[in-house]
Amino acid sequence: MAASGAAVRGGGRGFLSLALGVSLLKCLLIPAYYSTDFEVHRNWLAITHNLPVSQWYYEATSEWTLDYPPFFAWFEYALSHIAKVFDPEMLNVQNLNYASPRTVLFQRFSVIFTDVLFIYAVYECCKCIEGKKAGKELTEKPTFILSILLLWNFGLLIVDHIHFQYNGFLFGLMLLSIARLFQKRHLEGAFLFAILLHFKHIYLYVAPAYGIYLLRSYCFTGNKPDGSVRWSSFSFLRLLALGSIVCFVSALSLGPFIALNQLPQIISRLFPFKRGLCHAYWAPNFWALYNALDKMLSIIGLDDKWFGSAVPTRSPALCDSISNSHLHCDSHVGPRGFLRCLIVCALSSFMFGWHVHEKAILLAILPMSLLSVGKPQDAAIYLLLTTTGHYSLFPLLFTAPEFPIKVLLMLLFTVYSFSSLKTLFRKEKLLNWMETIYLIGLGPLEICCELVFPFTPWKLKYPFVPLFLTSVYCAAGITYAWFRLSISMLPGPAVGKAKLQ
Template identity: 70%
Template structure:
């Protein structure tokens, strides 16, 4: 990517205002238990001293985000009291007055201003010199739409309900700053982000390696080699100070109170089990499906004793620990090892054959996808951590555009079960259809001279999502299986989408590794 000026303008403002209006129209829609989670956090931080924030357990939705997010809720609570004081009563579980709904929805929309600004900065980092007769065919315009109107972010934040917008804004802004060679600012933004939501630790290896390699070392211009004589102790000291100061500001008060173990136990609740209540479409969904299939076959052909099968069901919709029936059960350590091994190749490529900020972005996406594929108790919403940054690469090359179309289509479709109430079915289908049609048409127009972005097999796979949705939403509810096997739509959606996401992950990895070999051969 190359810096390009003039990405701002009326068209960007129009896009931002348009999506903000849509978000306002979504205020009355269904909201999940996450709405009550954040209402409870407002009440906790507003009424209790800091020393009790991570101990309070009146509600089952205890505070389990890092301290910066707790302070964010504290700040919001002082505005919330002017809308409805009752929402700030800890004992008012599941409280959702009209004023409460309006305030919480509005708070998400307002904090999205940071995401809008970050999207604008990312657009400025895109190479806008690709020929195109119309504004609609310019990479900057396409990227702005892919970010601002991202279907997954819309439904997760503004229907399901969460505050991912401003958090992704921090991440994308830090990425933009690294593209602009403002390394310390990028590092500061990412350090702050980690103390807002610790899931972003998934991509921390990419930041650590890139900053160490590109900021702390000065590479030999002739062959790109590194020597300790080119290492800057001043620069690594500055990076270390940023990390330490941010961490001290966030965790310091709890360390003084002797509460760090309690905070950490809330942030990393390993007793929640391998998979979320709804399986994220990753490797473990495929693993669970194979185990379930082997169990059914084993019982049918009397290889297994039904009485000895664990009662905790992987498909029961509960967050809990369970044992696999046939395959070896998976531990948190096993998932950590798998995740570590899966990100190593991308990290090695970033270190030994760097390609500047673009190589960093590829590594960041692979770290996010690898953690999604093999992590412990991964939420399906975490796929956005890979989809949004991949948007930046999708407007740069047809290869990444094809991978983006596969990942974003399957990843967004996998979010459908989050919105299961009848009034939202039409909304989610229409919004995804509009976003998907735009993604395909705009990227195809952007790379019309490079040929098809997808091969025939990839196209067929994506088209098959249509009959899958028809079966899950229309056909299955009319069958007698609905009462006996209520988990089947979730299982089918998760497993089918897991195939596409796994394929996109592998294809991106092959692309990065092949590209690194090509760069090495040219250098030699």
């Protein structure tokens, strides 16, 4: 750990240059297209600034009601006091779809500024990487590769700084909590993750990995020679410490609303199961493949007779039971096993969850970056997952001016990912010929969806076809990556050029 930390500190100028460079790129993206999420967060600024706490989760003037946990509501409340200096009109609850130039500047810069936490978290994660000898150039080190894969992540760039969201500092909290667990600062890691859950509840997907690992590695203080737990070593004091952290953070977040008897209202906002199984367009997961097959069978009249009876009830309970089937993950092998379990949790929930947003693929891609510089097998899975997952985000940016931006940014990031990881594992063949052909197929798919289909006579009659093709094609690749990742959970020899400590 000391050697890897010294290596990161020795390359501090390089890391700072990377962080500064990506921040400048984010500034250049300020005039770009933004989605309805821009109005969502403007409305939340207005709600939290003007209304008493008791009305935050009841206000419904806009269709974009507050549906994040209380810590995020307080985050919006804090931002609103700065927003008032830029343009007070953005804080008017009745000013629906208000987007003055000053409002745009404030919203964009607020995302860029809060990314400072993400930058710090990446730095801490890089300190957990044991790379090559210190005599090598920084650009050959796994730490440098990892810093680029995280700081310049294509998906995070377009989702936060074009499409518009605040995922950067949230992923910063998650990565920082992961780093703290690798550094054996368990209580701090648990505290950060508990805070994260009360900022955005999507991170419940990976809560099982945290729970299993913390119980196994912190509450049990001794192991048998075969690696299994020694039950006599269980510490109730440590369990009490973990429980106290969770209770304290939960009370701080939910306490005021419990006092107002509003907990049921908050839960109904956070978990709107009435929205249906799928999001606005099919996220590239199991349900995209299910719906595609269901659609094809309905055309030939066999959906009710055969396929419809195969899965008779697609309910939240069914989706949760499937997505939680990954709880066999073996976290007792140490921090690296915990990280692998976390990624499997995230990807399994993406594959089978209820009303999954396409952007949730980043919950698996970003932590997978840490594994990618450790073993060639993980690097291969990362390349498959990140290339397919990032391409599946293309439909989020559907306006013409953003077309060259998203294509160029993804090409640059993808080319670097492949070249750097192939250089790191130069003696290994990362992808086989079938995997390579599949990824190459994304090029013709993009040409078909973006450049050919809009000029065909089927555009008006079948406008959903590009989304259909993108979701189904990407779902096949992500399903394959999920399968390979699940197989990698089986015990095997530890190999690779770098490892997480």
